[in-house]
Amino acid sequence: MKGSTAAVIGVGATAAVVVAALVQTAGDDPVAGAALSMAVPAEYRTLIEKAGNTCPEVSPNLLAALLMQESGFNPNAKSRAGAQGIAQFMPSTWESHGIDGNGDGIRDVWDPEDAIPSSAKYLCTIADDVKGVPGNKQNNMLAAYNAGSGAVREYGGVPPYKETQNYVRSITALANQNPGGGKVADTGQAATAISAAKGMIGTPYSWGGGNASGPSTGICCSPGGQNGNTVTGFDCSGLTLYAYAKAGITLPRTAAAQYAASEPVQPGNVRPGDLVFYGTSATSIHHVGIYVGGGWMIDAPRPGKPVRYSPLDTMRDLFAVGRPASNTNKEI
Numbered sequence: 001m002k003g004s005t006a007a008v009i010g011v012g013a014t015a016a017v018v019v020a021a022l023v024q025t026a027g028d029d030p031v032a033g034a035a036l037s038m039a040v041p042a043e044y045r046t047l048i049e050k051a052g053n054t055c056p057e058v059s060p061n062l063l064a065a066l067l068m069q070e071s072g073f074n075p076n077a078k079s080r081a082g083a084q085g086i087a088q089f090m091p092s093t094w095e096s097h098g099i100d101g102n103g104d105g106i107r108d109v110w111d112p113e114d115a116i117p118s119s120a121k122y123l124c125t126i127a128d129d130v131k132g133v134p135g136n137k138q139n140n141m142l143a144a145y146n147a148g149s150g151a152v153r154e155y156g157g158v159p160p161y162k163e164t165q166n167y168v169r170s171i172t173a174l175a176n177q178n179p180g181g182g183k184v185a186d187t188g189q190a191a192t193a194i195s196a197a198k199g200m201i202g203t204p205y206s207w208g209g210g211n212a213s214g215p216s217t218g219i220c221c222s223p224g225g226q227n228g229n230t231v232t233g234f235d236c237s238g239l240t241l242y243a244y245a246k247a248g249i250t251l252p253r254t255a256a257a258q259y260a261a262s263e264p265v266q267p268g269n270v271r272p273g274d275l276v277f278y279g280t281s282a283t284s285i286h287h288v289g290i291y292v293g294g295g296w297m298i299d300a301p302r303p304g305k306p307v308r309y310s311p312l313d314t315m316r317d318l319f320a321v322g323r324p325a326s327n328t329n330k331e332i
Contacts, residue, residue, distance in 0.1 A: 218235060
């Protein structure tokens with residue numbers, strides 16, 4: 001599937017700006033030597049293909065997925081925590097692990113010709129650092145990139161941090177997308193999904209609830225402590241999964257994984273049926289709804305609030321819009 005990620009709508013864009021634009025326009029361990037099949041900006045393709053074969057644990061697709069998650073391929077990205085450049089190095093990490101990738105005598109975190117090979121080299125260093133930890137080597141390496149090698153060793157694998165787990169899941173889903181696989185939803189499928197979601201308006205919210213067959217009991221527990229085991233209904237991604245199952249498209253279970261498995265949609269091309277994602281970064285996607293037009297969506301908002309129509313600005317961290325596509329890989 002070409003272009004398998006939902007696009008970030010403008011670096012630093014606010015929810016209000018994005019809403020205005022929408023209303024106005026209405027696995028397995030990696031194999032060394034693998035080719036790049038993800039869609040990436042042309043100017044970075046050769047860099048990623050070369051750096052992505054630095055060591056057996058890193059592939060071009062994995063490196064491309066990491067860069068997409070970290071910065072959306074923006075070489076000027078800077079996080080609130082101070083991470084810098086296309087690979088989002090913290091200054092102290094860059095000081096110890098940045099390399100002069102283009103041989104110009106300068107190690108520049110803002111230069112993709114330095115930052116991309118530095119990111120691959122750092123991944124390889126981390127992979128070696130956690131090689132004795134049980135479990136999937138790729139997952140452990142990615143978790144260490146996000147949370148530190150010490151946390152991975154302490155917990156004997158991916159640590160129980162929601163951000164880190166979403167980070168690993170999202171990057172793995174991106175890197176393992178099957179080229180030429182699932183097709184994006186057409187307008188007929190989008191209409192079917194919207195109709196299915198409308199049919200569930202008023203259904204209770206259930207943390208972890210909902211599947212391709214409809215409402216179900218959920219799991220324990222939400223960040224607020226609500227127990228989905230006692231409620232039959234949907235959470236946000238359970239609703240979108242159900243709606244698109246009715247349209248013949250199989251989506252992953254979580255909002256973060258659905259983000260990773262959606263085609264990018266720019267504001268001028270958004271149409272009813274597209275998925276609307278909320279979070280402050282690609283690794284912190286926490287909510288998804290189905291856009292229905294005019295600045296509104298259908299979503300399962302939160303415990304105590306049933307499936308309903310909600311304005312897009314109901315949350316302040318609207319992050320991206322993606323067009324659903326079938327998940328052709330095993331569940332992550």
